[in-house]
Structure formats: C-alpha cells, structure tokens
Amino acid sequence: MGPRSANRTEPSRMLPRRLAPLLPNSRLLFRSLNPSLAMSPADAAAAHLTTAPDPDEDICPSPAASAASGAPAAPEEIAPPVPTPLPPPPASAEERVERAWAHWRRLGSPRLVVAPMVDNSELPFRMLCRRYGADAAYTPMLHSRIFSENEKHRDMEFTTCKEDRPLFVQFCANDPDILLQAAKLVEAHCDYVDLNFGCPQRIAKRGYYGAFLMDNLPLVKSLVQSLSENLCVPVSCKIRIFPRLEDTLAYAKMLEEAGASLVAVHGRTRDEKDGKKFRADWDAIKAVKDALRIPVLANGNIRHMEDVKSCLQHTGADGVLSAEPLLENPALFAGFRTKEWKEDGNEDGDGGLDPADLAIEYLKLCEQYPVPWRMIRSHLHKLLGSCFRVHPQVREEFNAQTKLTFEGLHDMVKRLKELGGGIPLYRDQTSLQSQIVSNGLAASNA
C-alpha cells in the first residue's frame, strides 16, 4: 500500500445501488464519533475523506470508456442480485456438515486458492491468478464497520465481476450486528462470507479483531453464529493456530459447531508473524483436518506446486491457500516457479514466462477492472522485482512518479523488456497441477 493518505475521484459502482439507501450516510460522522479508531489499511483507504489528496488513492480510469467520453469511465456494474432468499432453516449438525460439502462440491471442490491480501488480492489480481490456475480467491480483508457505513469505501474496496467466482469475501469484525449488516451487502456476490481471525498485526490489536479475538472465543462464536443463522451463503473462517494443539482443536471444533462451513488454517501462531522465519506447522493443520468434518484448507509454505502436492499429502487438507508467493509469481498454480525454487538451476529451458508479460497482462486487467493506483503500484513492484533489481534506475523513476497513468506504466514495462535481465518464471518439467487433478490427491473426504 502506498504510504500516503487517501483521496480519490469517481468511485466504481459495483454494489447494487438499491442497497445503498439502506445504510446510514455517515462517511464523515463515523470518524468524528470515534477519533481514536485504529487506522487499519481499510481505515486508511477511507481516510481520504478528511485528508489531503493523493493520486495513488484515485481509481484508475478505464481508457476505452474515457476515450469515448473524455471522462473517467464508470466501471461495469454487476447485475443486480436476485432478491435475497431466506436463510436456510436451522439444521442439525449432520445436515450442516452435509450442506457444507454439497456447497464445496457445487463450486467444483476448489483446491488452489488465492489467499486474502489487503491491497493485493483485488479483482484484477484475482483474475490474473484465475487465468493461471487458481480455482478460487479471497478478497482483501474488509472492515465490517466501515464497509457497512461508508458507500464510497465499499465502492472503492470491493469490486467483482461474474467471472470472479468462486469468491470468498473476507471481513474483520468484533460486533455481530455490524458484521451481519456488512455481510448482507455482499452475500449475493460471493460463495462464502469469510471471517478474518488470523491478522496478527498491531493494527488488529488496537482495532480488536483478527487473531486478537483468539482471546475472546465467545465473541468469535457469536460472530460466526450471527452469519450462519442469517445469511444464505455459507460462512468460512480463516484462523491461526494456538501454541497448544488441544487449544487449536477446541477452537476449530467450536467454529464448526457455531456454523462455519469451511475453515482455512494458517499453520502459524499469532506471535509467528514472519512467514520467512517460521515454517507453518503442517502437523497442526493435519490435526485440524482430522478433527473437523467440514472442508479444511491449509495455508503456509506454499511456494510452488511441489509444495501444494506435499502439503495436501501431509495434511489431508481439501485445498491450499497461497499469499505472498503469488505476488511474485501469479502463475504459481499453473506450475510456474521463480528461479529461487527451480530445481535444476538451468535458466535456459523453454517455457519461461517473462514477468514483464505478466505485468502487462495485469495492467490490461486493471484497465478492464479499475482499482486504486496504490494497488497497481504495489503489484508492479512485486511482479517486476527481478527486473528492478537489475535496473534500479527504472525503479527509482517509477517511485518518483506521483501520478501514474497506464500509458506511462506500459512504457516502463516495455522499456524493462527491452533492457532485458528480468528472470523468467519456469514451468515444472512435469505438470504437477494436472497430476494433482488426475491423481485426486486432495480428493474430498465426503
């Protein structure tokens, strides 16, 4: 995320208009009522209402429409939702488990999943990963209170399209009613409403959400129940593990009993913040998988498809989530690896994928599905990291640009391509993805 505060121009309009009037129009009010509010990334994105303009917080325009009208384009509006059906009637534990599996199967049993990433798992990036093998994706974490109160924030932070499925929309929350209000706004546009119980950052501590709710399991339970009893889409939870396995298992079972239909387990504790320093505990994930009856996804240490295979074998999980490795290599789930993980060290093999070409593909998706420039900036840094390392002056010029344009960005990528030196992504010799699919390594337990 750009370090500066926010401002933007024309918001995209992806949520059904008819829902907007149901919400209090309290864009400024909510901050003045609670000035001590912790500034999460989501808060920061909403803060443009009170702070100086920053072009990085503007939504990028769609050039095709701008050219026609001379004005920034209004993005494609998603079809209005069908009238929300009533939530399913209360079910026995057996029925809930059956429904959870039936839903998972209806979605095609997605196994290769883009993890939630603030400012990074936005629509164009999700679509890029889907093109390269991802079966499903999470939105970035959305702040339930700000989301439910602030239409402008919703328009900016949540966009989707009909191809963007299966989709998990993730919220952080600490109030069941506010959470439900936010979730109701997205339920027609997603396949799961997800709860973030994993964020270990200081900002989550101050805002009292994410992994800090592990200290208040009754509240966690009420959040899950509030959604599972009132939504017509299933509820999923993304959790971290406790230091003691028995606590992790009791926690996971409580989530299932409260009505969660899927649990994604990040195999690190709340204190193990640095993913590079601490390996995810796949044994703990396996224990959760063995203890639960609903689908379980594993998260942590998934850097390439060989890891996917090992993780599914080790844990028995029904799928995996990958986050940081996808930022550098969005083609991970199609069997591509960065040089770091290339087994034979030979860089001359064919089938290489130029990161600059992926950057161009990503830019085109941003033109189609506008997002704030700060997200584009962040992705280009990661996607073009190997090029920038060889040509740091191009990176410096990029950093110096306060106002980005697609034309300028395409020129920069073209220049990097001409200069050469970026390290291609390599495809594994054998297509591990097709092996996994055909061998049914992650075959569902149901």
Ligand SMILES: Cc1cc2nc3c(=O)[nH]c(=O)nc-3n(C[C@H](O)[C@H](O)[C@H](O)COP(=O)(O)O)c2cc1C
């Ligand atoms: C840039 C970034 C943003 C993230 N934002 C979120 C988030 O919004 N919600 C969440 O549950 N986890 C978030 N995470 C954590 C990841 O979803 C994931 O649990 C963690 O990075 C471990 O997976 P990995 O080893 O594949 O990176 C974020 C991680 C990164 C790198």
